Amino acid sequence: MDDNTFEKTPITLLGLGAMGTALARTWLTAGHPLTVWNRTPAKAEQLAAAGATVARTADEAVAASRLVVACLLDDASVGEALAGIDLHGKDLVNLTTSTPGEARTRAEWAHGRGARFLDGGIMAVPPMIGIREAGGYVFYSGSRALFDDHRSALEAPAGATYVGEDAGFAALHDVALLSAMTGMFAGVTHAFALIRKEDVAPRDLAPLLVDWIGAMGSMVHLTAARLESGDYTSDVASNLAMMVAGNATLLRTADEQGVSPELLIPYMELMERRLEAGHGSEDGTGLVDLL
Structure with a gap:
């Protein structure tokens, strides 16, 4: 059975934290037969009332469906939950937050046990799951065939964006966006x-x-274009020398206001290093290479 048949694809879900529970409810609403497992069985009670089948063990849960989705605490938890379980012929989708390296290692681990593997990076919080207009989506990487076979099931909770056969690319895109968000929050703070x-x-x-x-x-688009062309100096409106000089005003103002500059200093120090290396006519693109 696949997502192109009239009947909905059966799904096994391992992990019923806030995100796992949101995924489970969405798949149930969409009509997918769902088997769930969680280390703490009590978390499955409400889902059982909503129509989910509750497995007593992870082994029992995996046996129930070809499509197995893991949404656990971390990569180590995935290994522990699936240790010793037969995965031959299974399609394992890992929605557990991980690093690119962990995802690649987990993909090799799954392939060695006869399973196809897809890693996912969820760009949403639990309240966004199942609400299309909320704009949440999931990055997927790994087996393209697995993604294509189960795309409709994967798109039920949130949009699905495939980013490549390299199993680490979903986590890489996820963390790249979250890192940019962290920097933005630092500036707002x-x-x-x-x-x-x-x-x-x-x-x-x-x-x-x-x-x-x-x-x-x-400026994100301009930085991308400069990185691809290698030209960091053409049509620069505010060069690095000007920006470094302007940093002094930012720091004096912080001092006057009694505000610690600790969120600004690391980036400013990178700017100064790039300037000292003779790149004052560039914009800030060269800091990418410096990092």
Whole structure:
């Protein structure tokens, strides 16, 4: 049976944390026969009432379906849950958060046990699962055939974006986006800290920050183009020498406002190193190579 048949593909889901439970409810709503397993059986009770079959062991759960989805705590948990279980002929989709290296190793591990493997990086929080307009999606990498065979099932909880045969690419894309988000949050945190003790309402600064971050977002495309062309100096509006000089004002302002510059300093130090190496006419693209 596959997703092109009239009947919905049976799915086994290992792990019923917040994300696993959200996935389970979505697949049940979509009409997929679902077998679930969790180390703490009590978490499966509500899903049983919703129509899921609760397996007593991970072995029993895996035996119930060809398509097996893992959504556990970490990569080690996947290995522990599936240790000694026959995976021959199974399609294993790992939605457990992992690193690219862990995903590649897990793919080899699965192939060695006769299973096809697909790794996933979920770009959503549990409340977004099953709500198409929320915009959540999942990066997938590994077996293209597995992805194509089960695409409709994989798309039921959230959008599905395939990023390559390399099993590590889903985690790589996931972490790349999360890393950019972390840097953005650092900047927003520093901005709010600067006004915290002033007569400036955070709600008044918020829309200005949103607009500013959106406007600066176009620089992502320019950076990508420069990295691909190797030209870091043509049509540079604000070069590295200017930006490093301007950093002094940012630091003095932080000092005046009693705000620690610790979220800014690491990036500024990279800028200074690139400048000292003779790249003052570039924009900031060269910091990618410096890292």
